[in-house]
Amino acid sequence: MNFTPQAFSGGNVFIDGIGCIGILKSFEPPKLDYDTIEATASIGKYEKVLPSLKPLSAKLVVSDINAITIAALSTLIPKIIYVKQNMTSVGITQKDTQIVATMGGVVKVGELPNYEMIKEIEHSFEIAVYSFVYEVNKVS
Structure with missing residues (x-):
């Protein structure tokens, strides 16, 4: 298996x-943190790992000001935000990978x-995330 470095080429x-x-200048998705709890069973103790989103926020920086980004500042209605990014492998064979983050x-x-x-x-905003899906080449 060959490793080829990848770089973001647009979003x-x-x-x-x-x-x-x-x-899209930068995007910081929510961090996936896994909580470990200890449980007891008839055969002894074991650890169980539970996924969670920590912190429950994502940050975007966009280099444009328009009515849509200003309207997103309203906290009255929750927003659905899609961030589509392209990642390209550097090397002899160019391979494009699409990443879609839905929040x-x-x-x-x-x-x-x-x-x-x-x-x-540059206009930036931080989102309190309540749902998050991360897809790489349409696989989540």
């Missing part, structure tokens, strides 16, 4: 099905851009 964000809201949640922190002359505008 897009969809909020409630509306795409092309800007260039349901509400924006808990929204950072509007600072005013700086001749600097690219």
Whole structure:
């Protein structure tokens, strides 16, 4: 089995099905943490591992300001957010891998851009995630 390094080559964000809201600069998905509990049975003690999302948040940075990203700051209605990313292997054979992260949640922190002359505008927001699916080449 050969190992070929991979790099992210592009991404897009969809909020409630509306795409092309800007260039995805960075995406920090929720961290998958596994809790270990100790249980007792008739044959003795054993450990059981339970998956959980910790922390229950994800952070996105987008380089555009528009009505869709501003509307996402409303906490009245939960949002469905899709982050589609492409990953390319570097080497003799180019192989593209698609990653799709689907999250349901509400924006808990929204950072509007600072005013700086001749600097690219970046808008970031952190989402309180209540559902999360991560797919690599349509396999979750």
